[in-house]
Amino acid sequence: MHDTPFNGRAPSAIPVTAYNASDLQNEINNFLLGQIYVFDDPLTQQSPPESPTFGRAQGTYSFVSREEFVAYVSYTVTIQTGKYKGSTLNILGANPNAKPIKTCAIAGGTGHFILARGILTSQVLNLFGPFNASATLINHATIYLD
Amino acid sequence: MHDTPFNGRAPSAIPVTAYNASDLQNEINNFLLGQIYVFDDPLTQQSPPESPTFGRAQGTYSFVSREEFVAYVSYTVTIQTGKYKGSTLNILGANPNAKPIKTCAIAGGTGHFILARGILTSQVLNLFGPFNASATLINHATIYLD
């Protein structure tokens, strides 16, 4: 999963809220509390961004803490190739950016993943770009379908 | 389900993000990536909007793709009449607008729908209004309660 909010004319994530207005309200807000991003991140089979894409992660993440960077995520994973083509999983959760392994919940799915529950763990492989904000994430889903 | 973002002084869905700012960042963004709508759509028993209302669908949808119109939805269905009055279902999912039958996941509920899982399928019956953006949707929920 490749999240590139600072990618020139084609970022994969866009901040959409009136952050400046929020900032004025708080005067001191170092951790972007109140900023919501909408994202469309490609999922690739291996970690290089040019590796074949097999799906998308699409939804929102919001910064939800005054004390550290914590992203509340709400999104859908859609598989676009292979056996599970067209199936989806929904992901919900909040994790501090500083946590080495992030864990979110799987909250339902469609197609092969109907009734899915479980967890999705994410590990940041590398950070790059301005502010070290762009990231490649290695995700692993544990899915229960009964 | 009647979604009428272009309904003069009483739209059922309102765009709330600073789309123009996002647009500037992207320069070319034909599919509204970054635009979040908040909606309060009536649910009627038959397809005409004047048919009796039995509930509301209330939450957000966000456009989450640069390549086509894809709406990520996150909302609650509240039943307001009959046997299931006061019960709710939560819906999550992402679907391209162009897909004839859209499928979302049911992620929990309350009242009669406690512990609910399942899927909600939606079919667009007709599009009308400016930009053909307003829609009547026929929804069908398959609910598992065990």
Place this chain on the structure above:
Amino acid sequence: MHDTPFNGRAPSAIPVTAYNASDLQNEINNFLLGQIYVFDDPLTQQSPPESPTFGRAQGTYSFVSREEFVAYVSYTVTIQTGKYKGSTLNILGANPNAKPIKTCAIAGGTGHFILARGILTSQVLNLFGPFNASATLINHATIYLD
């Protein structure tokens, strides 16, 4: 759970959408339809705000009705102390502010709460501050883990 949107320089909830723009579209919108708040609310063991904190509720709530105050919530509860430290629960739902006991669905969790389903009920203990908008909520979670 303490929600204090009007707390001077350190509010626990921040309105982030261009409400004025939405308002203009609607001309009459007394119930904030379209306003999204991002929040970081402390969870305390007893109701006084100075009672020991055992976790956070972090996410968003959006006003989703033109006819009454209805908040659509989407957030994660993270336990920060004791046996369940690091475990999380996701909460989804919509409730009129006027409803005495609000009920939301639990949509998955992590750690001890993996596969969690159930409901979360909330009762407003008191309202205070400008517009009586800040609130202390007593929450009770019924969690199913099988």
